[in-house]
Amino acid sequence: MDISTQEMSLSVGEAAAQVGLTTYTLRWYEQEGLVAPVGRDSAGRRRYTEGDVEWLRLLTRLRRTGMPVRDMRRYAELARQGDRTLGARRGLFEAHRARVLARMAELEEDLKVLNYKIDVYRKAEEGR
Amino acid sequence: MDISTQEMSLSVGEAAAQVGLTTYTLRWYEQEGLVAPVGRDSAGRRRYTEGDVEWLRLLTRLRRTGMPVRDMRRYAELARQGDRTLGARRGLFEAHRARVLARMAELEEDLKVLNYKIDVYRKAEEGR
DNA sequence: GGTTGACTTCGAGTGCACTCGAACTGGAAG
DNA sequence: CTTCCAGTTCGAGTGCACTCGAAGTCAACC
Numbered sequence: 001m002d003i004s005t006q007e008m009s010l011s012v013g014e015a016a017a018q019v020g021l022t023t024y025t026l027r028w029y030e031q032e033g034l035v036a037p038v039g040r041d042s043a044g045r046r047r048y049t050e051g052d053v054e055w056l057r058l059l060t061r062l063r064r065t066g067m068p069v070r071d072m073r074r075y076a077e078l079a080r081q082g083d084r085t086l087g088a089r090r091g092l093f094e095a096h097r098a099r100v101l102a103r104m105a106e107l108e109e110d111l112k113v114l115n116y117k118i119d120v121y122r123k124a125e126e127g128r
Numbered sequence: 129m130d131i132s133t134q135e136m137s138l139s140v141g142e143a144a145a146q147v148g149l150t151t152y153t154l155r156w157y158e159q160e161g162l163v164a165p166v167g168r169d170s171a172g173r174r175r176y177t178e179g180d181v182e183w184l185r186l187l188t189r190l191r192r193t194g195m196p197v198r199d200m201r202r203y204a205e206l207a208r209q210g211d212r213t214l215g216a217r218r219g220l221f222e223a224h225r226a227r228v229l230a231r232m233a234e235l236e237e238d239l240k241v242l243n244y245k246i247d248v249y250r251k252a253e254e255g256r
Numbered sequence: 257g258g259t260t261g262a263c264t265t266c267g268a269g270t271g272c273a274c275t276c277g278a279a280c281t282g283g284a285a286g
Numbered sequence: 287c288t289t290c291c292a293g294t295t296c297g298a299g300t301g302c303a304c305t306c307g308a309a310g311t312c313a314a315c316c
Contacts, residue, residue, distance in 0.1 A: 011262075023263085065242070090246055093249065100239055104236075108232075110193045111225065139292075153274065173282090173292085173293055
């Protein structure tokens with residue numbers, strides 16, 4: 001093991017920049033239990049490990065796909081309970097995937113109307 | 129013109145049921161200027177024409193695709209100004225379509241991660 | 257050794273999109 | 287005629303997800 005192999009870690013500001021959230025949000029996520037308590041340095045400042053950042057990246061994906069914070073918290077709780085919740089976590093993801101797929105189908109429908117409308121406007125402009 | 133051809137119209141409750149919004153929301157949309165003032169009967173109750181309902185259906189699509197109420201209001205204002213705003217309205221829709229497409233691409237990316245995660249869980253469960 | 261800047265906690269404030277309660281009105285059914 | 291129900295306006299309240307202000311701490315640089 002090389003001396004340079006020591007665990008790298010990021011400040012809250014650096015972690016925020018990495019995952020595309022604000023420092024406010026990162027602290028709030030921790031407070032809300034979406035993230036297990038992050039390690040601190042000797043001065044009490046948060047140090048994010050690569051694992052912490054990976055977890056945050058996953059959270060941002062869940063969030064972006066419309067998962068409510070409440071469900072993310074439930075998922076985080078399950079994850080903290082270890083392997084015996086693997087099935088529950090998979091179930092949660094499968095249910096969420098179904099919602100995302102439904103959402104995408106809906107968006108495609110709505111997109112058609114958008115395209116149709118744009119066409120109507122284009123034609124109306126021609127004959128103006 | 130048949131006597132049965134007289135303009136049909138819906139109450140706020142009926143219109144709400146038709147478009148999948150609540151009566152509260154319909155009144156609020158009107159108040160916010162997303163809908164031109166709706167006609168009233170002799171008792172002061174709203175009567176929604178087929179045209180009103182069509183407009184509401186379009187609004188729900190814009191809303192579902194993530195258009196902020198602010199932008200919907202802007203669009204409604206343009207529509208009320210008649211044909212001379214056709215170009216502006218098309219521009220607005222084209223910009224919105226671009227956002228929807230971007231959103232769909234993002235969802236597809238996120239879906240991949242979701243699928244990957246489900247797979248990881250499945251495998252972990254097998255070897256548990 | 258003083259200044260700067262990023263960090264800490266805490267509670268309060270914001271923006272968005274509804275959602276509701278209260279008090280009232282008016283047409284229709286029994 | 288009474289009861290009921292769906293409607294009316296108005297302003298206030300809700301839920302969600304942040305977002306910020308204030309007061310303080312601490313390590314690093316000049």
